[in-house]
Amino acid sequence: xxxxxxxxxxxxxxxxxxxxxxxxxxxxxxxxxxxxxxxxxxxxxxxxxxxxxxxxxxxxxxxxxxxxxxxxxxxxxxxxxxxxxxxxxxxxxxxxxxxxxxxxxxxxxxxxxxxxxxxxxxxxxxxxxxxxxxxxxxxxxxxxxxxxxxxxxxxxxxxxxxxxxxxxxxxxxxxxxxxxxxxxxxxxxxxxxxxxxxxxxxxxxxxxxxxxxxxxxxxxxxxxxxxxxxxxxxxxxxxxxxxxxxxxxxxxxxxxxxxxxxxxxxxxxxxx
Ligand SMILES: Nc1nc2c(ncn2[C@@H]2O[C@H](COP(=O)(O)OP(=O)(O)OP(=O)(O)O)[C@@H](O)[C@H]2O)c(=O)[nH]1
Ligand SMILES: [Mg+2]
Numbered sequence: 172x173x174x175x176x177x178x179x180x181x182x183x184x185x186x187x188x189x190x191x192x193x194x195x196x197x198x199x200x201x202x203x204x205x206x207x208x209x210x211x212x213x214x215x216x217x218x219x220x221x222x223x224x225x226x227x228x229x230x231x232x233x234x235x236x237x238x239x240x241x242x243x244x245x246x247x248x249x250x251x252x253x254x255x256x257x258x259x260x261x262x263x264x265x266x267x268x269x270x271x272x273x274x275x276x277x278x279x280x281x282x283x284x285x286x287x288x289x290x291x292x293x294x295x296x297x298x299x300x301x302x303x304x305x306x307x308x309x310x311x312x313x314x315x316x317x318x319x320x321x322x323x324x325x326x327x328x329x330x331x332x333x334x335x336x337x338x339x340x341x342x343x344x345x346x347x348x349x350x351x352x353x354x355x356x357x358x359x360x361x362x363x364x365x366x367x368x369x370x371x372x373x374x375x376x377x378x379x380x381x382x383x384x385x386x387x388x389x390x391x392x393x394x395x396x397x398x399x400x401x402x403x404x405x406x407x408x409x410x411x412x413x414x415x416x417x418x419x420x421x422x423x424x425x426x427x428x429x430x431x432x433x434x435x436x437x438x439x440x441x442x443x
Pocket of ligand 1: 183184185186187188189190191192203204205206207208209210211212231232233234288289290291292318319320321322
């Protein structure tokens with residue numbers, strides 16, 4: 172058998188750039204990104220098939236101290252089931268969350284590729300050398316690679332390393348499939364991305380977006396969306412920016428689906 176197929180889980184602290192990396196590797200957006208923590212809320216599958224190689228990537232919610240209990244089952248399972256784990260860190264930051272993750276991956280005895288992301292923000296690249304040595308000594312993982320998911324540095328090298336860690340296997344998904352996310356979820360996520368990128372404070376964690384209606388014709392997608400917040404005071408904040416969110420989300424959705432988008436958004440307070 173010449174086919175290669177494997178499951179690669181991306182794990183890391185919230186905000187280190189896991190979703191930006193998965194989008195970069197796949198060459199299109201399947202997972203939303205933002206400057207706020209806990210942007211990704213559930214596991215997302217991205218599939219890349221090139222000839223006889225199929226790689227199934229799992230994007231996971233970031234591990235953060237505060238909500239550790241709430242979100243940990245997703246990355247714990249993602250590690251357990253993986254052929255190879257991409258452990259993403261942000262430059263030279265190593266906190267409690269990294270320590271927990273590292274211990275966990277080691278315990279499961281799975282190959283780790285440690286990715287040092289956001290190196291575009293490091294002016295003096297030689298300052299990375301002592302950090303690389305320290306990590307090699309401390310972690311002794313399969314490979315450590317500095318990259319920039321946003322700018323696109325080190326991605327090809329990373330992909331070759333990933334492939335070298337995958338088993339010979341039949342392909343699991345049809346070659347055409349790119350993600351497990353259906354249109355409805357992706358559209359709601361694109362609106363949520365636009366929304367959280369405009370918000371400050373804790374509010375991003377408290378908003379949800381659902382689609383009330385989606386009618387898809389040859390040229391147009393008609394969408395009615397609902398932003399759901401916890402309290403009336405939050406509704407007032409959102410009403411001030413909903414028009415802008417609507418315009419910008421429409422453009423983002425058009426860029427992905429290449430159709431005319433008619434989008435209406437309402438804001439509602441969640442019924443408790
Ligand atoms: N400068 C720079 N910024 C980056 C890079 N990669 C990601 N970012 C930014 O870092 C922020 C977080 O990126 P995400 O991809 O949402 O991070 P995440 O790890 O998926 O976060 P969670 O979903 O909350 O776990 C965004 O503002 C990205 O634009 C990079 O290589 N360089
Ligand atoms: Mg994410």
